[in-house]
Amino acid sequence: MEVLLNDIRQCSICAKHLPLGPRPVAEAHTESKIVIIGQAPGTKVHASGVPWDDASGKQLRNWLNVSDEVFYDSTKFAIIPMGFCYPGKGKSGDLPPRPECAPQWHQPLFEHMPKVKLILLIGTYAQNYYLKEKAKDTLTETVANFKTYLPDYFPLPHPSPRNRFWLSKNPWFDKEVLPVLKTKVHALIS
Structure with missing residues (x-):
């Protein structure tokens, strides 16, 4: 695994x-239990080199109800974005993740993580890539139907502060989805 991660970092x-x-x-680690697949690092993560080291990461840790220490324990959580590098700025936020990364690196990483029990698919890029035709027409529908993707996948919206409107418009997410997410995550990492 260390050789593979070194290859990825180069x-x-x-x-x-x-x-x-x-x-x-x-x-990632050979003992990882949960894989978090997000979009791509933002400028803050690009600068620090620490995944989810921003406001989105803080919100994600709140959703999972885990401390920074637990979140960054790679025997518990592997963190693999769809695009491994900052893609640049677009008209309304960052550009989409680069399409080269997931096909190049995801499968080799999963081959080194035999203990994975759950994959969190954050945002439409991850959901469309992994769920393919099983993804619903919208992220909202896919997240609302999260139980149909269990036990392998758990689709989530992006925890970005920019998604405050989505969260306020979909109060069922806090009431129905997050309690199940927290229960599943804690059952796997405790």
Whole structure:
């Protein structure tokens, strides 16, 4: 696993497309129980090299009801984005994750993580990639139907502060989804 992670951290297959240059961010361990698949690092994570080291990460840890120490224990959580490097700025936020990363690195990582019991799919890029035709027409529908993807996958919206409107418009997420998420996560990591 260390050789593979080192290879990932040296990756530059899409360097010419990255405004800040390559800085792949991922964490995994052969003992990982849960895999978190998000979009791509933002500028803060690009600068620190620590996955989910931003407001979105703080919100995600709240949703999971875990401390920073537990969250960053790679024997519990592997953190593998769809795009491993900051993709650049778009018109309404960051650009989509680079398409080269997931096909290049996800399968080799999963081959080194035989103890994975749950994959958290954060946002539409991860959901569409892994659920394929089983994903619903919208992220809201996919998240609302989260039970149909268990026990393997748990789809979630992105925990970005920019999603406050989505969260306020969908109060069922706090009431119906988060309690199940917390229970499943804690059962696997305790």
